[in-house]
Amino acid sequence: MKIAHDKPTVAIHKFTSCDGCQLAILNLEEALLTLTELVNIQQFAEAGILDGEAEVDIAFIEGSVSTPREMEHVKKIREQSRYLIAMGACATSGGIQALRNMNDGQAWISEIYASPQHIESLATSTPLSDHVRIDLELWGCPVSGKQLTTTIRALLFGVLPVIKHDKVCMECKRSQAVCVMVSRGEPCMGPVTNTGCGALCPQFGRGCYACYGPAENPNPNALTNRFEGLGMTADEISRNFLFINNNAPVFHAIGEKYRDKHQDKIKSRHDD
Amino acid sequence: MTDKTININVPVLARVEGEGALDIRIENDSITDLKLRIFEPPRLFEKFLEGRHYTEVADIVTRICGICPVAYQMSAVYALEQLFGTQITPWINAMRRVYYCGEWIESHALHIHLLALPDFLGFTNAPAMARQFPAEVRRGLKLQGLGNEIIKLFGARSVNPIGVKVGGFHRAPEADVVTALVDKLRAALPDAKALLEWLATLDFPDRSQEFVSVSLQHPSEYPINMLDTTLVSDAGHKLEIDAYEDYFKEHQVPHSTALHSHLEGNPYLVGPLARLNLNFDQLPTEVKETLNNTNISFPSNNPYHNIVARAAEIYFGLLEAVRLLEDYKRPGAAAVEVTPKAGTAYGCTEAPRGTLWHRYEIDDKGIITFAKLVPPTSQNQARIEEDLRLSLEALGLDNDESTLRQHAEQVIRNYDPCISCATHFLDLTITRE
Numbered sequence: 001m002k003i004a005h006d007k008p009t010v011a012i013h014k015f016t017s018c019d020g021c022q023l024a025i026l027n028l029e030e031a032l033l034t035l036t037e038l039v040n041i042q043q044f045a046e047a048g049i050l051d052g053e054a055e056v057d058i059a060f061i062e063g064s065v066s067t068p069r070e071m072e073h074v075k076k077i078r079e080q081s082r083y084l085i086a087m088g089a090c091a092t093s094g095g096i097q098a099l100r101n102m103n104d105g106q107a108w109i110s111e112i113y114a115s116p117q118h119i120e121s122l123a124t125s126t127p128l129s130d131h132v133r134i135d136l137e138l139w140g141c142p143v144s145g146k147q148l149t150t151t152i153r154a155l156l157f158g159v160l161p162v163i164k165h166d167k168v169c170m171e172c173k174r175s176q177a178v179c180v181m182v183s184r185g186e187p188c189m190g191p192v193t194n195t196g197c198g199a200l201c202p203q204f205g206r207g208c209y210a211c212y213g214p215a216e217n218p219n220p221n222a223l224t225n226r227f228e229g230l231g232m233t234a235d236e237i238s239r240n241f242l243f244i245n246n247n248a249p250v251f252h253a254i255g256e257k258y259r260d261k262h263q264d265k266i267k268s269r270h271d272d
Numbered sequence: 273m274t275d276k277t278i279n280i281n282v283p284v285l286a287r288v289e290g291e292g293a294l295d296i297r298i299e300n301d302s303i304t305d306l307k308l309r310i311f312e313p314p315r316l317f318e319k320f321l322e323g324r325h326y327t328e329v330a331d332i333v334t335r336i337c338g339i340c341p342v343a344y345q346m347s348a349v350y351a352l353e354q355l356f357g358t359q360i361t362p363w364i365n366a367m368r369r370v371y372y373c374g375e376w377i378e379s380h381a382l383h384i385h386l387l388a389l390p391d392f393l394g395f396t397n398a399p400a401m402a403r404q405f406p407a408e409v410r411r412g413l414k415l416q417g418l419g420n421e422i423i424k425l426f427g428a429r430s431v432n433p434i435g436v437k438v439g440g441f442h443r444a445p446e447a448d449v450v451t452a453l454v455d456k457l458r459a460a461l462p463d464a465k466a467l468l469e470w471l472a473t474l475d476f477p478d479r480s481q482e483f484v485s486v487s488l489q490h491p492s493e494y495p496i497n498m499l500d501t502t503l504v505s506d507a508g509h510k511l512e513i514d515a516y517e518d519y520f521k522e523h524q525v526p527h528s529t530a531l532h533s534h535l536e537g538n539p540y541l542v543g544p545l546a547r548l549n550l551n552f553d554q555l556p557t558e559v560k561e562t563l564n565n566t567n568i569s570f571p572s573n574n575p576y577h578n579i580v581a582r583a584a585e586i587y588f589g590l591l592e593a594v595r596l597l598e599d600y601k602r603p604g605a606a607a608v609e610v611t612p613k614a615g616t617a618y619g620c621t622e623a624p625r626g627t628l629w630h631r632y633e634i635d636d637k638g639i640i641t642f643a644k645l646v647p648p649t650s651q652n653q654a655r656i657e658e659d660l661r662l663s664l665e666a667l668g669l670d671n672d673e674s675t676l677r678q679h680a681e682q683v684i685r686n687y688d689p690c691i692s693c694a695t696h697f698l699d700l701t702i703t704r705e
Contacts, residue, residue, distance in 0.1 A: 019337065023338045027378075029414065030410070047399070095315075203428070204428055206434070206437075
């Protein structure tokens with residue numbers, strides 16, 4: 001692929017999502033103007049820049065794949081881009097909307113839309129990596145401006161950025177926040193969740209709800225034992241894992257296990 | 273008059289939030305078809321809210337929209353608190369108002385500077401505009417940043433903030449942090465005033481049209497949150513929030529399968545201009561005086577004045593945040609106890625783009641069994657199409673295609689449509705050709 005430009009080129013695409021990760025760019029304030037000096041933004045519909053056919057050095061995609069059109073589009077973007085970066089929970093794990101994957105997605109569509117035959121939507125919401133090769137994943141719901149600027153800066157220096165994959169607990173200790181689970185018995189997903197947010201929830205006195213996805217080498221069974229010890233029901237435990245990153249394999253497996261437990265319990269209650 | 277057919281297709285609407293398109297067909301100088309198409313994929317939020325505990329709702333509904341997460345949280349928590357009979361403290365209500373002002377400032381400043389203003393000044397995008405208007409764009413981004421700072425004060429981050437819960441907040445900000453922020457907000461008041469004065473001098477085409485404005489109304493305050501409000505229109509409506517569905521109906525129109533919301537059979541307007549038209553007297557003196565010194569008088573029926581209304585609400589938002597935070601004292605508790613109960617919860621607050629109405633059914637364990645959310649953009653959609661027809665006819669359908677297209681896009685952007693919001697609830701179609 002040949003890209004002849006004086007400055008590196010960048011494209012920002014939106015798939016199935018809330019726009020929140022693109023906002024990380026639009027919220028950069030002064031740094032947004034610096035960014036437009038450092039790189040040539042070729043595609044960013046929300047900012048009014050449209051050149052969808054352009055070949056670029058770095059493409060960011062926000063959102064999951066949930067329509068036939070997106071399935072084709074992600075392949076095309078892959079061909080046109082040197083680096084393809086999945087930006088945010090929807091792009092890296094399928095997002096909260098992947099909850100439809102475990103249910104009858106088509107039935108859900110029929111319940112909301114009067115004429116479901118017009119809805120061009122797949123029964124599943126999936127991460128980009130299910131469809132094409134991804135060079136880098138930025139986890140988070142939403143990603144922060146710092147994650148984006150760090151990434152672009154590193155790529156401008158010709159290296160891939162170093163992304164931390166340790167647990168929220170580590171960040172929590174570093175920020176000297178009081179552990180909500182130890183001090184108050186409040187369920188917290190911090191022990192299995194990727195750092196990167198800055199341990200915001202524990203610092204606000206509440207449990208983490210895992211919006212940055214699974215950490216490296218998590219031990220979810222130890223955490224669910226603890227959750228059971230706190231008196232949580234199978235349904236509650238399952239909902240903790242089947243949330244923002246419900247389709248991330250580690251969370252999905254545990255979430256399903258506890259969902260089945262919950263359903264067995266309901267069934268046995270009926271059988272009695 | 274020549275016999276001719278013009279098709280105007282805008283395959284991707286730029287500078288709007290979410291994915292939409294526009295198709296217009298003009299035959300022999302009359303519009304025979306006009307569709308604001310929405311191809312944003314649905315995410316089915318209303319379905320996956322079912323089976324969730326009421327304590328999770330504030331963290332789920334923020335994910336509907338990256339630009340107005342506060343609005344979704346607020347309509348949800350006020351709805352649930354009202355059903356449960358939860359009495360929030362005056363401090364909680366006031367701080368939620370400040371938090372919401374942050375979102376108005378952030379969302380309006382973003383829309384004005386990055387999405388709408390390039391149309392008025394003749395640029396295709398904001399970075400291009402910034403090269404000729406660097407000071408103005410910097411001022412706008414600074415105001416946007418201050419809005420985000422207010423949201424972060426209560427929510428830790430400005431997109432998908434984490435600080436709100438049914439019953440109050442997870443944490444009350446420290447007094448010294450609040451004091452430092454109040455100083456910054458106060459220092460930015462001249463910027464907000466200057467922005468309003470500048471935008472009021474833009475050369476607005478006169479596109480005066482008959483339309484009905486709808487917003488919340490409060491006996492003594494400019495409307496934001498739900499407590500003590502009713503839903504009013506300038507056609508004489510005054511409704512309780514739980515009576516919404518008796519008057520506002522979503523219905524299908526022949527040229528599109530997108531559900532359009534109508535008030536007793538007619539399109540209507542929600543958002544900054546509608547709020548200002550209905551609640552001008554409740555603005556602070558500083559905002560009223562600044563507006564009275566412009567050539568524009570409110571109520572206005574020129575839809576272009578929406579951008580001025582947005583700037584007025586930025587100025588209002590800053591003044592209001594300063595007023596409510598000036599004598600800030602950190603309370604002992606940031607939330608009150610909540611006991612869930614079964615029933616139907618109705619919520620409505622003023623999102624940056626207009627009234628955002630929620631209804632939830634909840635069982636006795638506090639689990640959501642049904643959810644219906646009506647966002648402002650689905651309410652404005654019928655009005656946008658009506659405005660497009662009237663504005664293009666007023667401009668003259670004999671104009672060349674690119675002029676018509678540019679004008680049509682400007683009309684749409686003027687409403688700041690939030691398609692990500694609208695799509696999870698709208699019936700939509702994709703025209704296959």
